[in-house]
Amino acid sequence: MIKATNVTKIFTGRGQTVRAVDGVCAEVAQGEVVVVIGPSGSGKSTFLRCINGLEQFNAGSIVIDGVDLANKKTDINKVRAEVGMVFQQFNLFPHKTVLENITLAQKIVRKRDRAAAEAKARQLLVKVGIAEKEMEYPSRLSGGQQQRVAIARALAMDPKIMLFDEPTSALDPEMVGEVLDVMKQLAREGMTMVVVTHEMGFAREVADRVIFMDEGKLVEEGTPEHFFTEPREERAKLFLKQVL
């Protein structure tokens, strides 16, 4: 489903160059849940953003469902419609109601008519457990509710892959559970997911595979059982000691 080869992203500014992502190779199979963990600044979010073209990488290749992102002829908008993204800061559209947030892209990108888009939106709102809030504006919702709307908004496009960029990091602790529950349900339904997170519990419970990144490099990968109990690399050991 996703095949990344030697992906490298270099940020330049004020005479400094930072290799935020440095030669990362990774594959994600259909229906697989991959959790990316690592210390802050390890490049995991940047790598995730490369997968749907929010960051353009400088070298390497990413192929999604047979489409090469590095190819100039690739229509990135078409790729993005197939790849849902959930952000740390939710990024709901504040001037639109919950329902409009979920129907807008369906209407203008997927060209669905209003009735079909609203039916889909309502069905997803039931799924994420906030059906009663459809006429509210995002500012009236709690963080956890906003993030669930954001997940519904991404799912409304019927994506083949869902990317999560630290979806629970901006939430109050008591709201983390409700968002993770929705994500677990998605994983059970067989959605292909790449999740950048600091929730080790989630990684252990839901991930098919864990990728550990540090300083832009993919340091170690493996099943959660293996990674959390007997990591090979020193850096992984040190990181786990700090977070667990």
Add this chain to the structure above:
Amino acid sequence: MLATQRLWPWKLLLAVILIGMAAGIWGAVNRIDYTWRWNRVPDYFFYIDEESRQIPFDGRVKSIIENGDVTTVALLSETGETVQVAIETETLRVTEGEELFEGDIVGFASEWSLGPLMTGLWTTLWLSGGASVLALIIGMLTGLARISRNYTLRGLSALYVEFIRGTPLLVQIFIAYFFIGTVFDLSRNVAGMGALAIFAGAYVAEIVRAGIQSISKGQMEAARSLGMNLIQAMVYIVLPQAFKRILPPLSGQFISLIKDSSLVSVIAITDLTKSGREIITSTFATFEIWLTVAAMYLIVTSVLSQLVFYMERRLAVSD
């Protein structure tokens, strides 16, 4: 200390200060020798225009029908054509059956007409209204060009904004009329409105640019991540939010534009300010007219700011 504060002493103080200022002005004016003629001012808003009604051909008076203050006179030409004119009864100058020649006066009709203050106000309104619309279009495009990825567009728009903001409007109006207007044969109205639009456009551009840049990058990213292209994301997501934020500074800019439009009187456009000057040259009612003109500008700008205030409240529903 309690949070509640008594307000009435401060209201009283405000009233005392205002009354004191009014009394001071009154006293100062009384010390100079000035005769106030406020009674002449209303004539410059509306006045009764008496106009003669004439027979358009050689012929005779066919009938006179009196109906209170208004009398309808039917006129018959030598070729059998009939024309009716309405005049005021007491100004009737003809009798039934009288023979008349073309251009003879049948009587007078009077009607309310707009005085120079009203026609001047109207000129100011359409001049600044038209300039506002143009400025909005120019400012939108320039504002978008300012944040474009294209170097040439960025450079051009930056030069435009720098040049316009760095030179006085009065000089720009002279350039627009005497230089550009001469080269391209523009009328004074076109040159005046154009100069105002280009001037305000530069400020609108900066307001638009700042408004768009104030919307968090996440909004654009979220829209793009759903597969919207750049234009869709701008139109549906970024610009509506930016518009809400730029409405207050934008309305301030348009209020400035109404006031700045008084400068076009230097190229002989008869706006409210120039009308005021013309009235003064014939009446010497300097104090009255300038105070009236100022009040008229104030009314227009207050109406506009109330309108914007109302719009802001309506747009605030999603906050």
